[in-house]
Amino acid sequence: MTDETRDAxxxxxxxxxTGGRFETYTVPMVEGMVVLDVIHRIxxxxxxxxAVRWNCKAGKCGSCSAEINGHARLLxxxxxxxxxxxxxxxxxxxxxxxxxxxxVTDVSFNYExxxxxxxxxxxxxxxxxxxxxxxxxxxxxxxxxxxxxxxLCQDTCHVIRDHEENKKAFxxxxxxxxxxxxxxxxxxxxxxxxxxxxxxxxxFCNITKCCTEVCPEDIHITDxxxxxxxxxxxxxxxxxxxxxxxxxxxxxxxxxxxxxxxxPSAKA
Amino acid sequence: xxxxxxxxxxxxxxERKDLWWVEPLIYVVVLGGFVVxxxxxxxxxxxxxxxxxxxxxxxxxxxxxxxxxxxxxxxSWWNLSPAILIVGxxxxxxxxxxxxxxxxxxxFFRSPPACLVPDAxxxxxGETRFPFIIQNLHRYTLYIAVLVLVVLWWDAIEAFxxxxxxxxxxxxxIMVANVLLLTGYTLGCHxxxxxxxxxxxxxxxxxxxxxxxxxxxxxxVRHNRWAWASLVVVGLTDLYIRLVAMGVIVDxxxxx
Numbered sequence: 001m002t003d004e005t006r007d008a009x010x011x012x013x014x015x016x017x018t019g020g021r022f023e024t025y026t027v028p029m030v031e032g033m034v035v036l037d038v039i040h041r042i043x044x045x046x047x048x049x050x051a052v053r054w055n056c057k058a059g060k061c062g063s064c065s066a067e068i069n070g071h072a073r074l075l076x077x078x079x080x081x082x083x084x085x086x087x088x089x090x091x092x093x094x095x096x097x098x099x100x101x102x103x104v105t106d107v108s109f110n111y112e113x114x115x116x117x118x119x120x121x122x123x124x125x126x127x128x129x130x131x132x133x134x135x136x137x138x139x140x141x142x143x144x145x146x147x148x149x150x151x152l153c154q155d156t157c158h159v160i161r162d163h164e165e166n167k168k169a170f171x172x173x174x175x176x177x178x179x180x181x182x183x184x185x186x187x188x189x190x191x192x193x194x195x196x197x198x199x200x201x202x203x204f205c206n207i208t209k210c211c212t213e214v215c216p217e218d219i220h221i222t223d224x225x226x227x228x229x230x231x232x233x234x235x236x237x238x239x240x241x242x243x244x245x246x247x248x249x250x251x252x253x254x255x256x257x258x259x260x261x262x263x264p265s266a267k268a
Numbered sequence: 269x270x271x272x273x274x275x276x277x278x279x280x281x282x283e284r285k286d287l288w289w290v291e292p293l294i295y296v297v298v299l300g301g302f303v304v305x306x307x308x309x310x311x312x313x314x315x316x317x318x319x320x321x322x323x324x325x326x327x328x329x330x331x332x333x334x335x336x337x338x339x340x341x342x343x344s345w346w347n348l349s350p351a352i353l354i355v356g357x358x359x360x361x362x363x364x365x366x367x368x369x370x371x372x373x374x375x376f377f378r379s380p381p382a383c384l385v386p387d388a389x390x391x392x393x394g395e396t397r398f399p400f401i402i403q404n405l406h407r408y409t410l411y412i413a414v415l416v417l418v419v420l421w422w423d424a425i426e427a428f429x430x431x432x433x434x435x436x437x438x439x440x441x442i443m444v445a446n447v448l449l450l451t452g453y454t455l456g457c458h459x460x461x462x463x464x465x466x467x468x469x470x471x472x473x474x475x476x477x478x479x480x481x482x483x484x485x486x487x488x489v490r491h492n493r494w495a496w497a498s499l500v501v502v503g504l505t506d507l508y509i510r511l512v513a514m515g516v517i518v519d520x521x522x523x524x
Binding site: 134162 | 282373383391392395405458470488489491
């Protein structure tokens, strides 16, 4: 069905970091459209200066993150037929990050946090000159590699969304996923637990699971990344029995093998 | 609330149009109701045993003044309700449970009440400071919960014992259902999942721990359902035994 007579009405945030307001637009829409299509149509017919960031329009680049009716969503993955006919749809930028213009925000907070994470540091090679990983070990971390860095989890995390002051001390769920992928990697030797506890501020997370609820890649951020990291932190810093066990069975830290290059960003 | 984006200063409103407040309200009603009922039932010190059923709130029964003692460690000097001695351990297990934390932080602390709905508290330190830093000892409450679970399994087996004869009553079915739900909830706990094998980076040379971790994962996927079902049923188990002990209802018995 091609139904050009049906209209879509959207209330879209227009403004810059100095301020702005919601403006309402009505444009014709057709069946099969997503919210991003309607925004493009508004750009074409009503507001050519409306700023929106997008790239793939297939839910894989993570560019078009925004808040639709108060839910953190990808604009390109939210179909118009999920709304009631005639409903006014509210679209605003991710409120956790500084606004640049309209729906475009400055997400450089995330890139700064990413720089703080020590890179992968592999174990020494085996006698035959290779490194081996087994499927059962890789299956667990594979989930974390699905992340498209849309930063919707960062946007919805109340630790930084509602408490700006915590941004210095808290990395956010996207980076706990990254840290879990590295910490649970069967070949990695870097110890990031102190960083996870202190600099990344894992203790700030009160596991209310909003990050998991909004993840467009369906990564179980809280259950599979954050909570296992919390348990590792407990073993390392809070569990007296684990402390005694470490003292009794203390082992030296693994070192890179002879001739192994030190990755350039491997310094904790 | 203002943020660096400036958006909320002007559009200061909750943009969600759904009934986001229903979920935290349910948490307050159900969790609050359970705490009130469990406290009352534990202090009641009566009608907790209807032969052969022992209320889970009073098991293990550790005082001599128990109607049906499990292990009378405390002598006759203990004249308060024996439930006081043990009810704290399952409550501590649930209070520090990762799933319930999500629920009561949303329901009671409104931190946040729902996703993308602003926090009620103005300042926030999460679980980095007292008292919430104590949540890090959840695994110790798990250890105690496992011990209690063993006793509850014994109670469930005893529920088939009608004066030395095998029997099945409605109470037997309820007690078995209760202990099965508690087992599913306990073994799927995030700490259990970690302790049985999740702490490993490589499972290749730890096949038993890998299997245990896999089984715990299967339960953990629906940990929320196990949590709610076991919470409601443990309360109903106590209520059923209480009503039978009071003579309000007669326990239907199919084999006895």
